[in-house]
Amino acid sequence: MKFIMSKITFEEAKQLIDIRDKENTTSQSIKLFIRAFFCGFMALLPLKNSIVITSILIIIIVISFLYYYISKANNKLLEEFSYQLAKYVMLQTTTVSILLGIRVDGETPFGEYYVLVALCYLFLVAVLGYFRCRAMILNYLKNNGINLKGISVSKIWNKVFLKLSIILLVIIGLGTQLYRLNKWWFIGNNSSSNGISIQNEWLGMFLVLVVGILLIILLVVFSLLPTLLFNAKTITEGILLKEYATEFQQENTRSNQ
Structure with a gap:
C-alpha cells in the first residue's frame, strides 16, 4: 500500500x-471501547474448538485498540484514521469468529488439524481482505481524479464482490425468515421414508463439486463482509498523512499562523 x-x-x-477537518475530530474512544468489548465477546465463540485461536483473535482486538490510542497520541491528525482502521479490524474478527466457532455434532471440525486449518483460514482472510481494501482505495483515488499508471483494479474486487455481498445478505435474510416460518420442516419431517439419491456417479460428483465451490465462495464473501x-476515504487520507507527515505538519503550522 505504501x-x-x-x-x-x-x-x-x-x-x-483538508487538515482543518482532521483537527476537529471528535474522540471516538467510547465507541471503540464498546466495539472492542463486543468483538472480544464474539471472539469467545471458537473457545470450545481452540483456546489458541480465541487468544489470537483477542490479541488482534487488543492490538487494534492500543494502536488507536498510540497513533492519536503521536499525531492528532491521525485520530480518525486510526479509529477507522481499528474499527475495521475488530469487525473483521467478528465474521471470522462466527465461522471458526462452528462445531460439527458437538465436536471440533477437522479434529486435531483444526488449529492449522484455522490459521490458514485467518491468513487467507487477511490476504483477501488486503486486496479488497486495496481495490477500494484505488477506486476512491480514481473517483477523485487520481489515476495511477501501471496499477489497475480487477472487477472481481469491485462490482463482482459487491454483487456477491448483496446476494449473500439477501440469502441470509430470506433464509432466516424461511427458517422461522418452516421450523417444523427443518427440525424433522419424517413423512417420507425414502431419501433423495443420485444414481449417476458422475452427476453426483459434479453436483458435490458445484455445491462445494458455491459454499467456499459464500464463506469467503461472508468472511469479507x-x-x-x-472507510476508503479516511484510510487513504491517513496513509497520505503518514507518507507526507513532515509536509503536512509544516502546512498545518503555516495555516495556524
Missing part, C-alpha cells in the same frame, strides 16, 4: 485532505 501512495505527489495529496464498512 508503494501505491508513494506514486501520489504532495500536491495531489493536498487536494484530497466487514470490508463493506471499510
